[in-house]
Amino acid sequence: MINxxxxxxxxxxLGDSRDxxxxxxxxxxxxxxSDIPYGISLDDWDVLHNNTNSALLGQSPAQVGKxxxxxxxxxxxxxSQADRNIGLEYQQWCDDWAKKVLPKxxxxxxxxxxxxxxxxxxxxxxxxxxxxxxxxxxxxxKGVAHHRAQRVSIVxxxxxxxxxxxxxxxxxLGNLAPAYEPIAxxxxxxxxxxxxxxxxxxxxxxxxxxxxxxxxxASPTNILEFGxxxxxxRIHEAQKPLRLIEFLIKLTTKEDQVVLDPFMGSGxxxxxxxxxxxxxxxxxxxxxxxxxxxxxxxxxxxxSYTEVCQLFQTKLFEKPEEKYGExxxxxx
Numbered sequence: 001m002i003n004x005x006x007x008x009x010x011x012x013x014l015g016d017s018r019d020x021x022x023x024x025x026x027x028x029x030x031x032x033x034s035d036i037p038y039g040i041s042l043d044d045w046d047v048l049h050n051n052t053n054s055a056l057l058g059q060s061p062a063q064v065g066k067x068x069x070x071x072x073x074x075x076x077x078x079x080s081q082a083d084r085n086i087g088l089e090y091q092q093w094c095d096d097w098a099k100k101v102l103p104k105x106x107x108x109x110x111x112x113x114x115x116x117x118x119x120x121x122x123x124x125x126x127x128x129x130x131x132x133x134x135x136x137x138x139x140x141x142k143g144v145a146h147h148r149a150q151r152v153s154i155v156x157x158x159x160x161x162x163x164x165x166x167x168x169x170x171x172x173l174g175n176l177a178p179a180y181e182p183i184a185x186x187x188x189x190x191x192x193x194x195x196x197x198x199x200x201x202x203x204x205x206x207x208x209x210x211x212x213x214x215x216x217x218a219s220p221t222n223i224l225e226f227g228x229x230x231x232x233x234r235i236h237e238a239q240k241p242l243r244l245i246e247f248l249i250k251l252t253t254k255e256d257q258v259v260l261d262p263f264m265g266s267g268x269x270x271x272x273x274x275x276x277x278x279x280x281x282x283x284x285x286x287x288x289x290x291x292x293x294x295x296x297x298x299x300x301x302x303x304s305y306t307e308v309c310q311l312f313q314t315k316l317f318e319k320p321e322e323k324y325g326e327x328x329x330x331x332x
Contacts, residue, residue: 002258004028008281009258012270012297014290017262017283021100024281029105030205030257031112032186033248033269035240036123038116039090087122094126097262102131102188104260108199108206110135110252111186114240120182127186136222138183140244143227149174183224183248204254213251220251235292236266245272253278267293274301 002009004025013020105111111132115123124134149172156165190199190206200206213220226244228234245268249259255277261269264282270293273280284290297303 002028002279005258005281009279010274010281012264012267012282012284012290012293014285014287015283016285018097018100020283021097021104021262024104024260026103027106027203028258029260029281030109031249031253031259032101032105032109032261033112033245033259034261034263035114035238035265035268036094036263038114038238039086039093039119039122087119090119091122091126094123095129098127098130098132101260101262105188106203106205107188108190108196108203109188110205111184111188112138112248112252113184113186114140115182115184117178117180117182120184123184127184131189132186133189135185135187138185138222138224139180140183140240141180141223141225142178145177145179147174147177180223204257205252209251209254213247220247234266235296236289239266240268242268242272245269246276249273249276249278264293265289267296270297271300274303 005028008020008024101111111127113123113127120137128134152168152171152173153165155173156162156168187206190196190203194202196206210219224244224247226241226247228241229243232242249269249272253259256279258279258281259269259273261280261282264270264284266289267282270280270282274297282293284293
């Protein structure tokens with residue numbers, strides 16, 4: 001099956017994954033693992049709806065100069081009636097490519113899809129409608145939870161409502177600190193009438209490698225606590241820790257199996273797969289991040305992908321050695 005996908009294996013292809021996924025061989029992928037866009041308007045690449053609201057991605061005076069909250073997102077109830085369609089349009093976007101992925105996965109294969117707390121249900125609906133089964137919702141417990149909850153009393157003070165400000169002292173606007181992000185764990189159904197053990201023998205997927213994924217001698221749970229390692233620098237604002245991605249790959253695949261990531265971003269899935277002696281197929285639509293991912297593979301895994309492409313010319317990597325600092329070794 002690897003030979004059938006030779007144009008894509010161990011490469012990050014620049015382009016829209018929806019154009020390339022149909023060209024992959026059917027029943028050839030052992031794991032789907034992707035930190036997909038969340039559809040919460042984090043940046044231009046995350047606007048996956050017909051936006052008619054001019055305030056989207058703008059800044060309020062309070063956001064100027066803030067690194068964690070530098071753009072306007074979308075309040076849960078939106079600013080206009082048209083904005084209420086954002087969730088459904090995001091689900092339709094997920095449905096479009098999830099249907100393309102289904103025939104490419106081996107029976108019994110796992111799919112890990114990162115999502116946002118308020119849009120993960122749209123991902124689940126799209127994947128279930130496409131034919132996948134939901135196994136679980138894992139929780140990645142983050143080391144740092146950026147939080148902004150404005151004091152109600154301050155809002156009222158600025159309006160000259162002193163009595164109301166006193167009444168609502170201690171209350172805030174917004175949400176609780178976001179300490180986790182959900183990861184939907186799906187499975188492609190295996191043959192009706194068979195067992196998961198039969199499927200493992202036939203397709204080499206469906207089991208969990210609990211022995212190699214223990215934490216302090218205990219079996220792993222569905223709460224995953226992994227932070228960024230020493231010298232692991234972020235080149236994408238939605239980047240996930242390398243150790244987290246490695247854990248998911250080790251949990252569900254064996255060496256030489258293939259991991260598919262249609263939204264490669266910073267290249268973490270490619271780096272993790274390479275370090276663990278797995279193959280990968282990746283796609284990235286943004287030229288800047290595509291170059292960044294290739295450069296990262298070269299630096300962290302000793303590859304030479306950027307000799308084929310132009311060395312990148314973006315501010316993200318003007319001096320890669322300064323951006324990364326002390327890097328983790330061990331790639332093969």
